[in-house]
Amino acid sequence: MSSGGHEVVFTFSYETWDDAVHRGMMRPPDRLAAALIADPEVREVIIANPYRWLPTLAARRAVARGARFPDLAGRHLVQPWRVRDRRDPLDPDALEARYRAYGDALGRAARRAGQRSPVLLTTHPLVAGFARPEWASRVVYFGRDDWTSYPGRSEFWPAYREAYRRIAASGMPVAAVSAQIVERIAPTGPGVVVPNGVEVAEWIGPEPEVPAWFAAVPGPRLVYVGTIDDRLDAEGVAVLARARPDVSVVLLGHVAAPDHLAPVQGIPNVVVHPAVGRTELVAVLRAAEGALVAHRVTPLTEAMSPLKAYEYLAGGAPVLSVDLPPMRDVDDRVLLVPRVEDFAGAVDELLALGRADEERRLRFVAENSWESRHRAVFDLLYDRANVSG
Incomplete structure (x- = not known):
């Protein structure tokens, strides 16, 4: 030293x-x-x-x-x-x-x-x-x-x-x-x-192998990463999943409040998966077709800087988010809508953005x-x- x-x-x-x-x-x-x-x-x-x-x-x-x-x-x-x-x-x-x-x-x-x-x-x-x-x-x-x-x-x-x-x-x-x-x-x-x-070293290098469990999920796959608690608008996610049965919604994280997932129970295109290590998380986000900031709008979430959003973009996935102040002006590959229950109407626009090319993805990593x-x-x-x- x-x-x-x-x-x-x-x-x-x-x-x-x-x-x-x-x-x-x-x-x-x-x-x-x-x-x-x-x-x-x-x-x-x-x-x-x-x-x-x-x-x-x-x-x-x-x-x-x-x-x-x-x-x-x-x-x-x-x-x-x-x-x-x-x-x-x-x-x-x-x-x-x-x-x-x-x-x-x-x-x-x-x-x-x-x-x-x-x-x-x-x-x-x-x-x-x-x-x-x-x-x-x-x-x-x-x-x-x-x-x-x-x-x-x-x-x-x-x-x-x-x-x-x-x-x-x-x-x-x-x-x-x-x-x-x-x-x-x-x-x-x-x-x-x-x-x-974001940690630069985590997001550079060749694209990692997709975990088998994620590869088995039908695409296009929209991923939410984070602790599953009352910040997640589970009712809104249920509206999204039922309105768009052609997409898979993946909720990836520790379930802190199991009862909170009741609204999505039994919906076939909602996949709940336990939290994974950093290497596996990077592999998921470098393969996902889209990512979600599906939060309730509360005084707490209005003051958060969602780490997940930066990692989604570092992985190359376009982002669909509720309109929270810290999410504004993060990147033009972030689509903002008023409520999670309105996400279904923006899915086609999100998927049309596609995954970022490598030059753009790595530029985002370096700048953030x-x-x-x-x-x-x-x-x-x-x-x-x-x-x-």
Whole structure:
């Protein structure tokens, strides 16, 4: 590792390094952590997991669970722990005390690593809003979702709103995957939009062999990739599938809410397949005739930068999407319609676009690389002169 000058502390939000590795380092925080570890300009970096309850950590260690962290000079993984309260408290004062203690734990880890004046890059809104890390020379918040509209954590919405207020008032720089998140935080300091991207190495090279299960699906095949939960408009997908029995709709991903698939049960041209590894996913998207962003329109989805859309286009598939603000102006091979139930009327136009030729596909990959996205975040983090608020 070359001797760069930067000292960085990075925190995940609610997931850990283990989680990132097990899902293939695919989400924006995962990619940021990996980029910091690999960056030769970074002398010392601490990757910090969120708080964990000590009995849970002990149980995991007893069965030797955990992903290997890179054994490199100046690269450290830390796991702050607590003895009391398995879950975050709802009381505002107790919650603030919890995250100030977490910030203090990070400061101790930084001192142990020999960091003198580190910068803090956090993807956790409560760390950004409440931790008050006086040991950090600069704090940058990276928003991958709008937590104030995240359904699974609605009990903490008031805390997230307060965290946003404090982030804004502090003048802290903010990077987020969509303009909507930046607007909802309304930072008084610099704010930049950094959409999702693609890993160049995954999408170049000869076309991979199509998985046997996908090759057996009758074409044309329209693919939706992602966790099957309440973001997916399953009722709209059912309308599409019944209106266009000549196409196959493939729902590819972990089914987090099985009941949510009830509207498509028994429809012969809907194929539900479990999540696959990255290599197989790339092979599917480099063969699919079309791809879908079949989301409900909600405050959460209106603020998302759908990673799937960038990977669809990197694979060469034209995209049919609901009209969400972050989907506008991504690429002219994205067709936007108001609702998923209206998709059937746009299928012929989608298929007429065809798969992108290699020159165009590779140009999209190069122009939307994670490397270019990270450059914008690191410009904020290191307060480089070419950053404007």
